[in-house]
Amino acid sequence: GAGVSQSPRYKVAKRGQDVALRCDPISGHVSLFWYQQALGQGPEFLTYFQNEAQLDKSGLPSDRFFAERPEGSVSTLKIQRTQQEDSAVYLCASSADYSNQPQHFGDGTRLSIL
Amino acid sequence: DAKTTQPNSMESNEEEPVHLPCNHSTISGTDYIHWYRQLPSQGPEYVIHGLTSNVNNRMASLAIAEDRKSSTLILHRATLRDAAVYYCILGQGAQKLVFGQGTRLTINP
Numbered sequence: 001g002a003g004v005s006q007s008p009r010y011k012v013a014k015r016g017q018d019v020a021l022r023c024d025p026i027s028g029h030v031s032l033f034w035y036q037q038a039l040g041q042g043p044e045f046l047t048y049f050q051n052e053a054q055l056d057k058s059g060l061p062s063d064r065f066f067a068e069r070p071e072g073s074v075s076t077l078k079i080q081r082t083q084q085e086d087s088a089v090y091l092c093a094s095s096a097d098y099s100n101q102p103q104h105f106g107d108g109t110r111l112s113i114l
Numbered sequence: 115d116a117k118t119t120q121p122n123s124m125e126s127n128e129e130e131p132v133h134l135p136c137n138h139s140t141i142s143g144t145d146y147i148h149w150y151r152q153l154p155s156q157g158p159e160y161v162i163h164g165l166t167s168n169v170n171n172r173m174a175s176l177a178i179a180e181d182r183k184s185s186t187l188i189l190h191r192a193t194l195r196d197a198a199v200y201y202c203i204l205g206q207g208a209q210k211l212v213f214g215q216g217t218r219l220t221i222n223p
Contacts, residue, residue, distance in 0.1 A: 004157075033210060042201060042213030043158065056210065091157050093211075100146050103211060105157030 002026070004106035006092050012112045013082050021077045021109045025094030032075050033103060034067055035091040043091055049075060079111075087113045118202045123218045126192050134187040134217055136202030141182050144206050149176065149187045151198040152216070158201065161187065197221045 005024040013019050025032050031050055035043035048056040051072040069075040079086055089110050093103040119137040126132045149161040162169055162176045169176040175188040189196055201216040
């Protein structure tokens, strides 16, 4: 079956531009997570949705970062007025329910800000 | 968030067993021990998880110390495709994963 799909796979933007990154989770998965991974580091948590509700956004680094999941399936991470330090791989993960189910990750979007 | 400690890197030979250690001395009674791995240019991949008892699946085995302050991920017969960064993570329920630096595993042919 299909795994977590992220698009685009690569994104290059100029500093100051807005970008939108898409995540298609595994069908029926309740929980959806976004992580940011800088080069050579482990992923860092950004935000968490349970269905359409954003329950935790404590990891979003600034108010330029915004995430939504309006119908409880596809999610979009938007970064406004991008800066060079936003360059990273953005990973999306989904899991089946509320308990200790594994998180299934997409292969991420590599964002480069020039 | 409970913290784990792993060696930065390990090396092994193809077709030999690999034992990846993880220390988690501050683990709470309800923390599960999760292992994920990340191959180059891919997202992390779930390997195994457990609470108290040792666990086996098609990918690996997880041996958990009786006091739960440490655990070991066992790859029974390493292949070149097992070369990855392995992360040991503590968590409860549908929580965010807190990744450390992990252990970079190199497999020699």
